Structure formats: C-alpha cells, structure tokens
Amino acid sequence: MTATGASVLVEALARHGVDLVFGIPGTHNVPIYQELAARGVRLITPRHEQGAGYAADGYARSTGRPGVVLTTTGPGAVNAATALAQAYSNSIPMLLISPGLPTDHPRQGRGYLHESKDQSAALHALCAWSHRVGSTREIPAAVARAFGSFAEGRPRPVHIEIPYDLLDAPAEVRVMEPYRIVSRPADPGALDAAARLLAGARRPGFVLGGGVQRPPGQPVGALAVTLAERLGARIVTTVNGKGAVPESHPLVLGAMLHLAGARDWLAGCDVVLAVGTELGSAELWVDDFALGGRLIRVDVDPGQMYGDHVADVPVVADAELALRGLLDRVTPRAAPPAPAPDLAGELRDLTRRWEGTLEALGRALPPDAVVVGDNSMVVYHGALLGLPFDPPARFLFPSGFGTLGYALPAAIGAKLAAPGSPTVVLTGDGALQFCLQDLATAVELELTLPIVVSDNGGFGEIRDEMSRRPMAPVAVELPGPDLLALAAAYGAGGCRADTPEELFKALVAALNSPLPTLIVVAER
Known part of the structure; x- marks a missing residue:
C-alpha cells in the first residue's frame, strides 16, 4: 500500500487489536491523531502524560491486553517515563509511541522544538527496549516486534519512536498480519523433578506473584489452589498476586509476605514453590531474607532462576502450563497441612x-x-x-x-x-x-x-x-x-x-x- 507513516502505524495497531489509546496531542503527533480518528480508535485524554501511562497500565492489568500510550516528542514522552518504569517493574505490557526528531536531524542539535539529546536512549533505560525506526517501511515491523515481545515471555513495556517527518510522508509499505505466539511448554524433566520434590515435602509452601494474575475467567489461580490442596501446602501471595487466589480459603494466608511471621514461616518450609515472583526485597521488606529449604521456581523469565534466590529446580514456562504439568504428576496425599503461622x-x-x-x-x-x-x-x-x-x-x-x-x-x-x-x-x-x-x-x-x-x-x-x-x-x-x-x-x-x-x-x-x-x- 502507498501510505503515510501515520496511516501505516495506525493500520498496524488496528491489525493487532488496538481500539483504545491514551495520550495527549501535540505538534508532532497530530498526523497520528488524524488517522486514529479515521479508523474509529477511541481516544482517551488524561491531563498529563504520566496519567496516560498509568491509565494504560490499569487497562492492561484488567484486560491482559497491552495498553497503548501516544505522546508527543520531548516533554510528552519524558512525562510518561515514570509510568513506563512502573510498568517495567510490574511486568505490564505497555506500548509507548512517540514521534522523534526528523531523520536528518544533526546529532549535535540545532534547537528544534522539543529537541532532546537522545529521547530513545533515555526511555530505553527504563523499559524493555526502545526502538527508533529509520523508515516508514520499518514501522509495521516495529509494531509486530512490540506485540510479539508482550506474548513471547515476560511482558514488559516498550517504546517506539517515529521521526516526525515520516508521519506525513507517503511510501510503499506492506503491513503484515500479526503472527501467532504459542506458549512454550515446560521441560518435562524439570516438571518431573519439581513433582518429586513436592511429593516428598513435609512442610511445603507456595509463593504466588504477579505471574499468576490473569483477567477474570482464566484458571491459573484455581490451578495453584488445587495443587496446594493435594499437597496440604499453604499459600502466601505477593502484592501483585493479591486476589489471584481466594483469601478466604483455609490454605491461603493472603498478601502477607512482608510480615515477619510470614517470612519466618516461609524460611521454615522444606520446599517452596515460587510462581511468577521475583521474591524481591520490595515484597519481603527486608534485604537479608534466606530460605531454609529447597526452591522450585516457575517463571517465563529464565533470568529469574538465578536471582537473589537461586532455584534448585528451575521451571521456565508460563504459569498455567507449568501448574497443569505439576497437577498431572502430583497425587493427593492424606497428611494434614502443617500448622498455619500466627499472624494475627x-x-x-x-x-x-x-x-x-x-x-x-x-x-x-x-x-x-x-x-x-x-x-x-x-x-x-x-x-x-x-x-x-x-x-x-x-x-x-x-x-x-x-x-x-x-x-x-x-x-x-x-x-x-x-x-x-x-x-x-x-x-x-x-x-x-x-x-x-x-x-x-x-x-x-x-x-x-x-x-x-x-x-x-x-x-x-x-x-x-x-x-x-x-x-x-x-x-x-x-x-x-x-x-x-x-x-x-x-x-x-x-x-x-x-x-x-x-x-x-x-x-x-x-x-x-x-x-x-x-x-x-x-x-x-
């Protein structure tokens, strides 16, 4: 198709299911706004770009779909940086789109409106990646890369910068259809090892983090509860795991990970299954926490296996696939659960x-x-x-x-x-x-x-x-x-x-x- 950079961008977004965008119009992104309106994409205008980022975050957490933020160049993009960094911290899929200075802009600067030293590099430091496209033909590939990164592993925010001279310039472009992402199953050997460790545990405990959270109707939390019932394991959640499992359940302690009594209980478990959590100090509220037992980690991010708490059994997989695999391998046992810690x-x-x-x-x-x-x-x-x-x-x-x-x-x-x-x-x-x-x-x-x-x-x-x-x-x-x-x-x-x-x-x-x-x- 022969199209401007702005229309190519909006076409690529629409093909990836985007029907709602948060942002504020500015001099350099008006061509995008013109195309969004023409495609019927709903525009929400918070009163500050930081609020636009937080709104996209809330939208993404509630739907499981990426939240999209559209800012102008320079201060508009930088205003959204705090929300971008928060989304990175909590593994939230967010796409920030901003124009950039023109393709022929000299590196040493010339006093352009909204000029900054290196906008893309500044935002790259706060999110999974920032990419400045070099041509209109590159725009649909950048959008596809963004949505692929949300689905292929740990979802984290990304930034696409489009030089604003490309937005109104026509070019011959092919806009591809989204490619299908298939979740990677867990290694059967890792699941076998995890199941053996859980089956032999006398005091098993689960820690469930944000990786267990799903939009309503998806069964990941229910799978974790079923596995805990089979093993007599008690469950504590992180802040981001709160509400993933019913806190009224007798085996669920709640989002208590930062209580001293809960940490002492967890340190006393002989086997801990940690699903979708960093087990970081921001959740534990201490820097020197140490587990006393063996650790099974389930996470889509391989890097989590070797963090502050190194996995004895690493299971690199989506939480749902891993929990289903463990349920296939673990049979119910008659032993009652260990006493709950007194946190009252x-x-x-x-x-x-x-x-x-x-x-x-x-x-x-x-x-x-x-x-x-x-x-x-x-x-x-x-x-x-x-x-x-x-x-x-x-x-x-x-x-x-x-x-x-x-x-x-x-x-x-x-x-x-x-x-x-x-x-x-x-x-x-x-x-x-x-x-x-x-x-x-x-x-x-x-x-x-x-x-x-x-x-x-x-x-x-x-x-x-x-x-x-x-x-x-x-x-x-x-x-x-x-x-x-x-x-x-x-x-x-x-x-x-x-x-x-x-x-x-x-x-x-x-x-x-x-x-x-x-x-x-x-x-x-």
Whole structure:
C-alpha cells in the first residue's frame, strides 16, 4: 500500500487489536491523531502524560491486553517515563509511541522544538527496549516486534519512536498480519523433578506473584489452589498476586509476605514453590531474607532462576502450563497441612489505624470489585493486609518501583477496560495530588468511580520514618487544599466521612452515582 507513516502505524495497531489509546496531542503527533480518528480508535485524554501511562497500565492489568500510550516528542514522552518504569517493574505490557526528531536531524542539535539529546536512549533505560525506526517501511515491523515481545515471555513495556517527518510522508509499505505466539511448554524433566520434590515435602509452601494474575475467567489461580490442596501446602501471595487466589480459603494466608511471621514461616518450609515472583526485597521488606529449604521456581523469565534466590529446580514456562504439568504428576496425599503461622497480632498492629475504613470498604464493596491502590499507608499497611479478596475481585497496586499518583488514572483505565465492574480508588492525600487533575478525565468520561482519600496531612510514611531516626519532620507536612472544593470545581461529587458508617453510606451512594465521587476520610 502507498501510505503515510501515520496511516501505516495506525493500520498496524488496528491489525493487532488496538481500539483504545491514551495520550495527549501535540505538534508532532497530530498526523497520528488524524488517522486514529479515521479508523474509529477511541481516544482517551488524561491531563498529563504520566496519567496516560498509568491509565494504560490499569487497562492492561484488567484486560491482559497491552495498553497503548501516544505522546508527543520531548516533554510528552519524558512525562510518561515514570509510568513506563512502573510498568517495567510490574511486568505490564505497555506500548509507548512517540514521534522523534526528523531523520536528518544533526546529532549535535540545532534547537528544534522539543529537541532532546537522545529521547530513545533515555526511555530505553527504563523499559524493555526502545526502538527508533529509520523508515516508514520499518514501522509495521516495529509494531509486530512490540506485540510479539508482550506474548513471547515476560511482558514488559516498550517504546517506539517515529521521526516526525515520516508521519506525513507517503511510501510503499506492506503491513503484515500479526503472527501467532504459542506458549512454550515446560521441560518435562524439570516438571518431573519439581513433582518429586513436592511429593516428598513435609512442610511445603507456595509463593504466588504477579505471574499468576490473569483477567477474570482464566484458571491459573484455581490451578495453584488445587495443587496446594493435594499437597496440604499453604499459600502466601505477593502484592501483585493479591486476589489471584481466594483469601478466604483455609490454605491461603493472603498478601502477607512482608510480615515477619510470614517470612519466618516461609524460611521454615522444606520446599517452596515460587510462581511468577521475583521474591524481591520490595515484597519481603527486608534485604537479608534466606530460605531454609529447597526452591522450585516457575517463571517465563529464565533470568529469574538465578536471582537473589537461586532455584534448585528451575521451571521456565508460563504459569498455567507449568501448574497443569505439576497437577498431572502430583497425587493427593492424606497428611494434614502443617500448622498455619500466627499472624494475627502483627496484622492487628499494622492495620489498627485504618480499622474503620477497612470495615466500611469490606461491607460496601461487591464481590467483583476492583480496588486500585496508591503507594499510600492506607493501602500497603491497611487494605493489602486487612481487606481480603476473593476472585473475581481485583487489586491493582504499583509495587516495586513504587510510584505515587498511580491510583486515580489507573482506575480510569481499569474502569474503561471493564465498565461493568465496580471500581474504587484508595489513596492518600499526598499521593492523590500527583495526578489530581485526572478528576477532570473521570468526569469527562462520566465514570462511576468512588475515590477514597485517607487524609493524614502529608507524606505520613516518610514523616514516621523521620521520627524513628529520630529527627524533626522535614518537608512532609502538606497544608492541604480543600479537596472537596477541588472536586466540585472539576464537576465531581464529594463528601467527608468522619465515621465508618458515614464512609459505608458514602461508598454505596458513590457506587450508584453517574460521576466520580471524592470521599475524604481523616486518618491522623
């Protein structure tokens, strides 16, 4: 076909199933916007490119499909960099597309609009790869490479840069059809070795991470529970594994990996099966954790087998295929499970401050709710531990890289992905103000979206850390704006909830409102 670079790009995206794009138009990407509109691709316009990236992240976690972000050159692309790095940390498939400076741009710079030293190299440092195409003919191949990388192994974000002089320039191009990716099965010998080790274990334990998470209806978590039942193994999940298996199940401890009691229990297991997790310090909250038993690792990323916790039995495969293979090899045994660790006291100490908020959330949320949390104390000390989830409920959280401002835009992406699923934002007053402007996006889209804000007057976690050093708190007390007045200015609803009963009633009302509702809860 004879087509411009912009039309070739959009044709390639459409053939890969893209029907929704998050981004902000700018001088250099207008030709792409013209083609997207012509192809009927829905355009969502957050108020900042970082929010566009978080929204694409939430969309990807909720659908299993890549989230697509479209920015302009220079500051637009760099604004999305934090979201790109967060997606890398959590293995989220995200495609960031930006124009670049023209093909004949001199390396030493000439003062072009949005000129940067090396935009592609800057973003390459934060994602799986960044590729600057050299011709219009290369565009469909770059798109195919991106979608192939999402399906062939560990999904991580990528960036494609297209010199903006190619976007309006016609060329003879062939746009290929997507190629089919077949998941690599696990090595039968590795599965045999893992099954033998599990069959002989006296105190087996499972750690399930984000690699077990799938969109609703896919059975990976259920397979893990069935295997645990056959072995009498207890299950602990990482933050990204929360909600993959029912936390009401008697063998499931929940997302407790960072509790000292849970770590002691895991260290005492004679065989640990870790599925789709790095077992990293960001999940464990300590740097010196060591397992006492043998380790079986299941992961699509071969590099995970030789990380901080080296696998005794490495199983390089998709989690579903590996778990099915283990179920084919492991028979039920009569021995009862080892006693569960006593985590009640530690759990109570951590969650006490948010007890009323969690109780109200637990009563108000439907069984299929999606909770999108920020890196706020009410989330990682509160909801992560004290708000149990059973599928199909979902918990979205930016662990690892640990950004702030994630929850509101990511919830917008999640709600667009599953309009029928009740979706709730849970954040703090400090985190909310990183992306508060996306209240305008939620209002514009007429989203039913309760936004629960735990107001502790600033950056509470850092304030506590400073007090423990000890030192006087510095730069952590934030004289708060009138959040309810801001919500009204954006056209959203808003109220204050001073008691758990008021919060419960506000949540019920917000879940039935045609617009987003900001609910402020004082937690000082």
